[in-house]
Amino acid sequence: xxxxxxxxxxxxxxxxxxxxxxxxxxxxxxxxxxxxxxxxxxxxxxxxxxxxxxxxxxxxxxxxxxxxxxxxxxxxxxxxxxxxxxxxxxxxxxxxxxxxxxxxxxxxxxxxxxxxxxxxxxxxxxxxxxxxxxxxxxxxxxxxxxxxxxxxxxxxxxxxxxxxxxxxxxxxxxxxxxxxxxxxxxxxxxxxxxxxxxxxxxxxxxxxxxxxxxxxxxxxxxx
Numbered sequence: 001x002x003x004x005x006x007x008x009x010x011x012x013x014x015x016x017x018x019x020x021x022x023x024x025x026x027x028x029x030x031x032x033x034x035x036x037x038x039x040x041x042x043x044x045x046x047x048x049x050x051x052x053x054x055x056x057x058x059x060x061x062x063x064x065x066x067x068x069x070x071x072x073x074x075x076x077x078x079x080x081x082x083x084x085x086x087x088x089x090x091x092x093x094x095x096x097x098x099x100x101x102x103x104x105x106x107x108x109x110x111x112x113x114x115x116x117x118x119x120x121x122x123x124x125x126x127x128x129x130x131x132x133x134x135x136x137x138x139x140x141x142x143x144x145x146x147x148x149x150x151x152x153x154x155x156x157x158x159x160x161x162x163x164x165x166x167x168x169x170x171x172x173x174x175x176x177x178x179x180x181x182x183x184x185x186x187x188x189x190x191x192x193x194x195x196x197x198x199x200x201x202x203x204x205x206x207x208x209x210x211x212x213x214x215x216x217x218x219x220x221x222x223x
Contacts, residue, residue, distance in 0.1 A: 160173070
């Protein structure tokens with residue numbers, strides 16, 4: 001069983017949706033509303049908002065579609081449709097499918113700036129304080145055999161660049177705080193747009209808080 005679980009590929013919100021067919025040049029004229037939070041080049045100035053530069057066109061388009069779908073949903077549908085980001089309420093509601101594709105193409109063409117990792121320790125379940133970078137690297141590259149946590153490299157690559165055609169996003173360089181928040185959201189079931197296979201929910205449900213903090217910190221400096 002553990003061997004089976006370890007074969008799951010970790011994809012932070014990855015989907016198997018169709019590859020985007022956007023126009024990055026056209027997208028440059030449509031991202032003014034995005035720049036206030038995510039920066040004109042997709043490198044947000046603070047971890048409150050994620051960096052979206054270079055995440056991959058297919059992944060970005062899927063997220064935009066999911067956010068728009070949740071925004072347009074009403075009543076009980078809000079709990080089961082798309083991706084809930086209240087801060088983006090109304091921002092995408094008037095955009096066409098082509099608008100979303102163009103925006104995704106534009107930000108996919110940008111270069112993510114490296115956030116960087118920090119020297120720190122985390123307290124694991126045994127009560128011991130361990131080096132967070134060492135633990136984070138182990139989790140990213142090998143997972144946790146005892147608890148059935150798969151390695152991240154299968155989908156996100158050894159360097160954190162992801163797999164753009166497969167809609168597995170780049171992780172390397174992202175804000176550690178954002179990655180930590182998303183892993184906890186997948187683990188707790190607050191974020192569910194990781195496909196029918198629930199890849200991220202399956203991967204994150206066995207991660208402890210310490211492991212999440214460690215792997216998020218490691219990823220922030222990965223390039």
